[in-house]
Amino acid sequence: MTTAQLRARYRRIVTFFGVLTAGFIYWELILPKLGLGSLSNRTRAERNRRAAARFRTLAIGMGGLLIKSGQFLSARLDVLPAEITSELSGLQDEVPPAPYDQIKALAEAEFGRPLSEVFASFEAEPLAAASLGQAHRAVLKADDAAETGFADVVVKVQRPSIDKIVETDLAALRRVGQWLTRYKPVSSRVDVPALVEEFATTSLEEIDYLGEARNAEHFREAFAEDELILVPEVAWERTTKRVLTLEDVSAIRIGDYDAITAAGIDRGKVAEKLVASYLQQIFDDGVFHADPHPGNLFVTPLPEPGEFQLTFIDFGMVGRVPEGLRDALREALIAVATQDAPRLVAAFSSLDVLLPTADTKLLELAAAQVFDRFGGMSMGDLREISHEEMMSFGLQFRELMVSMPFQLPENLLMLGRSLAILSGMCTGLDPSFNLWATLAPYTAKLVGDEGGGFSWQTITSEGGKILQTLVALPARADRVLTTVERGELAVRTPILDLRIRRLDRTMNKMTYAVVFAALLLAGALLWTPAPVLAQVLMWGSILPLLAVLLGGRRHPPA
Template identity: 30%
Template structure:
């Protein structure tokens, strides 16, 4: 065994023990809280105005103790109603990715290692104290020799190893849960962990964030209402990101914006149009557009920062969003239901009528609400909450989409409570549908369909001849796939044991009879005869009883 494997095994065991210690401590507190003594302690703490934690709050505190990997996973679960109940999701939404900063001198050394040069030779000025600290990286202010202000983001030391260990343990536990609780198949908890693992590992590589910035720059190069900061690829590595420092006002305080001569209504409109352009025209969007990642520049220009978390939509996802948007506008539950079923990749859904009826009840609540007052993100969330009850699996990217829509809608409504968000999305939705049914698109799909039928007609005689030939030669094989192979193996083992037991008993019975015929004086031969006869009689009775 290699020393590297031994060391990795040691790290896994050490991290597992650390996690177990946190879970045991928090679990013991939760266990005590449910007892008579815990209720007494709770009442006493309430009288003394001390904090009293609920089960949901204790879960959040446990996740915070476990570290950045679990904090980010908790943030994702907060947007997954198919995995976590509403009361736990409300608590998980309080998770923050803020972390204690690590040593500034250590950060400086790491930056110099990535640059392969002293900081003074690369930057004209460099702030020795960090501007911000998150779970993955730490940010510093600096200026380039040409005077350009930049931010320098350096990854935390040894964070990749720790996250990989956590992901290994999380996937192990998820696989155990999926194996022991088959009813969780609709949740696909292993898939959730795998998707999270891919997302956080991409976020660890700052080259990916640099590529995202370049893509957003290309998307908005002709849009004067959106600004994407410049990234300096010559200084960027897997662990280091250097990008333009954007200055502006955060959009969380309309009063400050108005005091600086900015138009909050136009800002809300620009921000909503920017996100809708990302989603419905490019299928590539900023997945965390909260107020801390947005700056308002002069001229009501929207500047985005922090491009580590992005969402990618397939054409099917974009068509879903377009169809469901038009369904909301028309208050048509059938259109909404069909778009949801198509999104889940189900052709024939047995409970379609029940889903339409439930959606009809939901849309009836908004029958007297004007279109410009509809809570668009809230209605999509209600639809997702509804279809999870029918055990339908929704593509993981849709949850990130709903989160982004809800976030930008909240920011926009804070700036302009009367922003018509639902009518705003309608033109984009119509464009998607028009592109889908454009003559060129339909002609292309028709050509592909005819081509497939032509290939089928040409290949069919040869395929039939091959099947008949193999049938004559006895080479046709049929693979049978069992959903639960472990139960099948257990059943086969049980049958084998019973057959072996029966053969042994019959052998003992026949052998004892032969012994008595040849040597009637042998006492153990008579014993074997009686013992085997009794056991065979018991087996016959059990068989008859089961038959009844």
């Protein structure tokens, strides 16, 4: 790709997001200040959907990092509206393949000799083509096959000039990120430059095939003792920074439900094994496969009827979970499995998932009601919940939904995306799949309660929490009784408090708006008989107008 083409690509990306940003400012900032906020609210969902659809079209047409960025954004349920994430969620990294002569030339340049001297055969038709590279089936020469123990391989070759395209796309996205930091509605919700840099780190790792080979080797070692997990072996002698050669482990795609059933395999067990493998990756290994879409997972039938292996491929995107983060995630998992709302909110706080403005008491109330109503349900049961019931729940916690006091920090972004994909995959495999039942034995293991055994670490950790509660209990009871005796007992209702504060702000704005309209109208009526008084009234109307315009700013809770 020439320098002129790269510049044109940069301009096209920046222009697209520039127009999108201008539209956002007009609809979300200017119109509400002019008293047309209701128009903005009514059209928001459809405008967001159309904007996401336009980006989707742009991404498919241009390829490069735009498809990856769309997939990346589709996981940001914490900062993007549902209509945007829904529109982007189906964005598949499938693009027309690069011409074979270009792929062949790049591979031969990497190996330093003709492909006919490297492989016994190499298929010109790609097995799959993505935005950063494409895969071809090949067969190793006899000597290489004898050394590696396998002959059939899949060779992944980068697209020509992809490193320059990635650099250009990242430069454009960084520019857009800097723009968005100037607008408080965006910057108050998410650190856009940090988000772009996280995406940049992941993208640069994906075009380093030596790093991907090391990731594959790590996963192969991690699951070496598990006969039901298969990870392809790397042909290191035929791998470079831009060409990756792996053992061909192709089998039934995990999304081909009919083929899995036809092979006599219980799809529910596949879902259980998938969840169990991720629990091991996250909590035991601290490294997880961060791109578990259906094209990267296979179900390999075994000779025994009904038995299978779960096969992972494509290790370009992996996430890492440091020990401190693992501890907080364990707390969250235990809280979910035991349906302990306060413990879950505390775990969210330690994970930095909650914004400083979050009302933890309201969150605990919402979590408790979610557990009471939906806890223990299978995926199929959850899908059967009526729209009216979900709307009722949403209205009950409307203030919570509007404020959205959540933000996934960068170290949880890939994990959140992976878990969202897994949830949909498990539902597809088995609509009656019950995540609660799958989590129960693993949670018991985490708290040292599996088989009735306790570790010393568990005793000191869990026992310490119980002891703290017991020690504090008499003092708390005494304070409550004293408060009751004094007649000072008060009951907090978080939802009602929030609604009262919001109603109070609305009434204040309405009062100022009425005063503004009255002064303006009086000035217009008196313009001819009393022009001096009319000018005073009209100039005076500016003060209540400013109060209306500035009244849209968020006030801290009382």
